[in-house]
Amino acid sequence: MKARRKFLAVTLVFSIFSFSGIAFAATNPFSSVPKDHWAYPAVEKLVHEGLIDGYGDEDFRGEKAITRYEMAELVAKAMSNEEKADAEDKAALEKLANEFSDELKNLGVRLTNVENNMSSFKWYGDARFRYQKNYNNDIRDDSKYGNSKRIQQRVRLGFYGTPAENVSVIGRVKMENTTNQDTGWGEYHNAQGQHNSAYLDLLGLNWNHDNLNVAAGRIAVSLGQGVIWWDNPVDGIYATYDLGKAQISAGWGDLTAENWRDYSMNAFLANISVPVNDRTTATLAYLKTSNSDNTVNLNRDDYGNGTWKAPFMLKQYAYGFKTQLSDKLNLLAEGVTNRAAGLPDNAQKNGWWSRLTWGNQQWNKANTYNVYLEYLKFGNWAIDSTGWGHILNISGGDGLGNDGQKGWGVGVSYMLAANTNLEINYYKLKPYDSGRAGFDSYKPSYNASLSFSF
Structure with a gap:
């Protein structure tokens, strides 16, 4: 009985993390993305283009390192506004999706559907x-x-x-x-x-x-x-x-x-x-x-x-x-x-x-x-x-x-x-x-x- 309660508790913890946009990946998802990583200017440009709802330029400047999950959340927001993207933005989104594919999957982003949508004419x-x-x-x-x-x-x-x-x-x-x-x-x-x-x-x-x-x-x-x-x-x-x-x-x-x-x-x-x-x-x-x-x-x-x-x-x-x-x-x-x-x-x-x-x-x-x-x-x-x-x-x-x-x-x-x-x-x-x-x-x-x- 105790083992069962322990199993349910662990399952609940993982469910909460998953629901809040936090999950565990093969590589440490909570490790920081280095501040000189190419993803920072790429995401900042998407913010400026208005593809990431709820963010302004002042909200994302790369002033401090953020985790891979935090970066993946920004990429997921941009993907949801893919129809607003021009050709250059779409190429950046594709590259970002590949870089943070594990984190996006654990966040519940269905990459197959997103990629199919991005690949359409x-x-x-x-x-x-x-x-x-x-x-x-x-x-x-x-x-x-x-x-x-x-x-x-x-x-x-x-x-x-x-x-x-x-x-x-x-x-x-x-x-x-x-x-x-x-x-x-x-x-x-x-x-x-x-x-x-x-x-x-x-x-x-x-x-x-x-x-x-x-x-x-x-x-x-x-x-x-x-x-x-x-x-x-x-x-x-x-x-x-x-x-x-x-x-x-x-x-x-x-x-x-x-x-x-x-x-x-x-x-x-x-x-x-x-x-x-x-x-x-x-x-x-x-x-x-x-x-x-x-x-x-x-x-x-x-x-x-x-x-x-x-x-x-x-x-x-x-x-x-x-x-x-x-x-x-x-x-x-x-x-x-x-x-x-x-x-x-x-x-x-x-x-x-x-x-x-x-x-x-x-x-x-x-x-x-x-x-x-x-x-x-x-x-x-x-x-x-x-x-x-x-x-x-x-x-x-x-x-x-x-x-x-x-x-x-x-x-x-x-x-x-x-x-x-x-x-x-x-x-x-x-x-x-x-x-x-x-x-x-x-x-x-x-x-x-x-x-x-x-």
Whole structure:
């Protein structure tokens, strides 16, 4: 009888633990996940994207180590909101589910059902309306023609699927319409622009195995903090390996998928991301265009320098960091230099950008916001201000090789409703060297955009 009561007591204890989300695994489930583990930034990103209900950025910063069970609970919450995830988030979820599979099973998460759901074919999309003035940031303050302006509407429709284990495919079509466009050079064309222009924006295959991810096709690539290249399509191949304490990436591809569709410009790309501590990540990025496969180099007009054709050469190194100064205060900065052979002797090759952000915007939560202040200073050859593959709201110059830019910008991003965002920003900029450029400043740049996802 005593043995039976003892057995029932033990069973009850285990039942209570199971019911409260705590159970025993083959490995110690209560052991802490090391603070430099890749899972912390992965889960923090899912929190920021709003996939983990009941948490804000201030609730999960990786300030202290948490147990494997606590981490698994966060992963389970994200899995329950899988339908809100984009392709990148789904890949992160799959990797996290594999890492904490034992803990998830003991928590009662039916991984088979979740994985089947994640592997199913999914549609996703986003849309944007925006109004811009001095949209190319190339109209001088003393221009007699006024400022440039335009209205744009854009919609992107994509799909995601997992045809086999460790294999996923993503595709997206982009459609954009431009109306009421004034170039700012004495021409006003109500019908000018890309009317209902549509093209294949993404179509890539991803393969994951252990800590290695390989993507091929028309894929989105991001380097460093973004001043070289950020979330824009590349036709090529890109591999990422997670070392635990660092993440390294490298690839090769054609950069003209987005902005130079009539030409070709192959490049080698590489990136290193290192978590310095719980709140800070340092990055080193590299991009080098190929001279032999660069028809942009042979066809780009450069009227500003009095020539019909001009070189388009990039060999960029970018070094940056992003740090969370407090629960609501974030700082990022990145410096860049272009060391391509054959640049003019007086080329302004260096530049840098910084952004200070206050707020706790969550994409799936209404009335959350970010307010940001930026300072930038880019020489005329530092970044690609013509093709504009970088992260900035402004071009960073009046065309590669012309006058560069420096100055301040301020913006606010506000969630009007879940998945519905209003962003307004303003920039007042000058040429990198006013004496050499022959003018003192550019006209102000304004951007107002309404974006939503579905």
